Amino acid sequence: MRVHLVAAPLMARSGVYNSLFDLIEQARAQGLPWTATVGMRPGAPGTARHHAAVCVSEIRRHGLPVIPEIREVLASDVNYARADWVITLISQSDMAVYRDTLDGNRERSTWIAYIRGLPWPAAGEQSSVRRQLLRFLETISLRRAREVWVTTETLAEDVRPWASPRVVRPGIKSLQRCNSGGNSNGPLVWAGRLDVDKRPGLFAEICEQAAHTGHIFGDGPLRESLAAGVGEHCKLKGWAGPDEMWRPASIFVGTSYREAFGRSAVEASLAGLPIVIGDRYGAARMLVTDPDIAKLCVVRSSEPKAWSVVVRRLLDEPELLSLVAEHVHSNAQSLTMAGAVAGITERLTELRKPVRRPGRPRLKTRRRIEE
Numbered sequence: 001m002r003v004h005l006v007a008a009p010l011m012a013r014s015g016v017y018n019s020l021f022d023l024i025e026q027a028r029a030q031g032l033p034w035t036a037t038v039g040m041r042p043g044a045p046g047t048a049r050h051h052a053a054v055c056v057s058e059i060r061r062h063g064l065p066v067i068p069e070i071r072e073v074l075a076s077d078v079n080y081a082r083a084d085w086v087i088t089l090i091s092q093s094d095m096a097v098y099r100d101t102l103d104g105n106r107e108r109s110t111w112i113a114y115i116r117g118l119p120w121p122a123a124g125e126q127s128s129v130r131r132q133l134l135r136f137l138e139t140i141s142l143r144r145a146r147e148v149w150v151t152t153e154t155l156a157e158d159v160r161p162w163a164s165p166r167v168v169r170p171g172i173k174s175l176q177r178c179n180s181g182g183n184s185n186g187p188l189v190w191a192g193r194l195d196v197d198k199r200p201g202l203f204a205e206i207c208e209q210a211a212h213t214g215h216i217f218g219d220g221p222l223r224e225s226l227a228a229g230v231g232e233h234c235k236l237k238g239w240a241g242p243d244e245m246w247r248p249a250s251i252f253v254g255t256s257y258r259e260a261f262g263r264s265a266v267e268a269s270l271a272g273l274p275i276v277i278g279d280r281y282g283a284a285r286m287l288v289t290d291p292d293i294a295k296l297c298v299v300r301s302s303e304p305k306a307w308s309v310v311v312r313r314l315l316d317e318p319e320l321l322s323l324v325a326e327h328v329h330s331n332a333q334s335l336t337m338a339g340a341v342a343g344i345t346e347r348l349t350e351l352r353k354p355v356r357r358p359g360r361p362r363l364k365t366r367r368r369i370e371e
Helices: 015-029 066-075 078-082 091-102 128-142 153-159 200-210 223-229 242-246 263-271 291-297 304-316 318-332 337-352 366-370
Strands: 003-010 035-040 054-058 085-088 111-115 147-150 188-191 214-217 234-238 251-254 275-278
Touching (some): 015 035, 015 054, 015 263, 035 066, 035 078, 066 078, 066 091, 085 091, 091 111, 111 128, 147 337, 188 200, 188 263, 200 223, 251 263, 263 275, 275 304, 291 318
Parallel strands (some): 003 085, 188 214, 188 251, 214 234
16 A cells, blocks of 8 residues: 655654654565655754655745645645555644545545644643634544544543544654663653643753753753753753663653653653653553552642652662663553554555445245245
């Protein structure tokens, strides 16, 4: 099957960007003819990646005018037209392909909307009128797709009032373990886009209250305000490779209040780190499956004190620190990119099977009736 992924526009070369490239690389390594279209905002931060099967374009328009720009980019990519299946990963891409299905440029029966994050602004992020408008437009688009997928049950709960999603588990690129899981002297680590919903400022407060060094890896809109406001225990590091982030660290702390999946938490777990994450962190239920460990490491609070108490306890109890590390490392093994490609392929294969309609009941012949 020729599968074509679409992600436009992307503000940063981070979560969805890296997931798309990882999916393409894994599928191609397996001999699958997958391709992709990516649309990037000018000056998007992060490390650029390249692959012959991925067409990368620059997206400049904003608001609703970005939809026809995305459609122009798709029309110029021959792989989009040739694809047996198109899978969109961004809400604006959903809207663009929705319009293409209306105009006959794409069969709606061959389009999947794969939601990787809340597809409309959360409360407080934009005005109420704009939030409702974007949710309305996105909901209309989603209802025209063949299926709507989500990465986790946590995200499904957020989307379910407006759509009926199916959970198709994501994954990340396999990573060799580089941390013993018992390094209580190493820095706490936070990694991701520096934005409001990720709450990097909360992480900085946790470091201060726990009186332990912390490193923030990433970039984004809050970089300047963080640089001016973090305390003495916290340092901004920018983007870095897995070895620099995970090898010397003690605990990964995921403070996001809205995380559809959470690549960083999964990557840290694969690297051997124990984790402390919020209860709305998408990967929480996948990585922390033991109820007793969940009571400790899955935090249901926005107060720095509640987080710092958990962090401090793990740092002060090496055996508990190692126990958590081994638990999440084991669960992370099922969240690799090979598994993600297999899950997508399996579901698309099921969708291609013809629907068997029940036949009419056979009527008895007169002879049999007479008998």
